[in-house]
Amino acid sequence: EERRNISAALDAAEKILEHVNETIREQEGKERLSEISKDLWIGQGRLDLTAPTRHLGLRKLLKERVISKAKSGRKLCLFLCSDILVLTLEGGRG
Secondary structure (H helix, E strand, O other), X not given: OXXXXXXXXXXXXXXXXXXXXXXXXXXXXXXXXXXXXXXXXXXXXXXXXXXXXXXOOOOOEEEEEEEEOOOOOOEEEEEEEOOOEEEEEOOOOO
16 A cells, blocks of 8 residues: 555656756757747848747747758758748857
């Protein structure tokens, strides 16, 4: 009986922690998208990555990496979102 109660309590705690961790990851992703958007310009306007997508709801940042172009070796920042792939010059303005 006591073992079952402890196991149930452990399961409940793990579910709560999983939810908290996911919420923190989502908030960090939103903050990072906001930070990226500050220097991201297309034409005369700023691309706001925090704005909701047309059909997919809120945009999520899935991956962020620095990559190098094969021929020139130029460093690029890659941002893979739930609906768009953005490449920027590393350390430069978008």
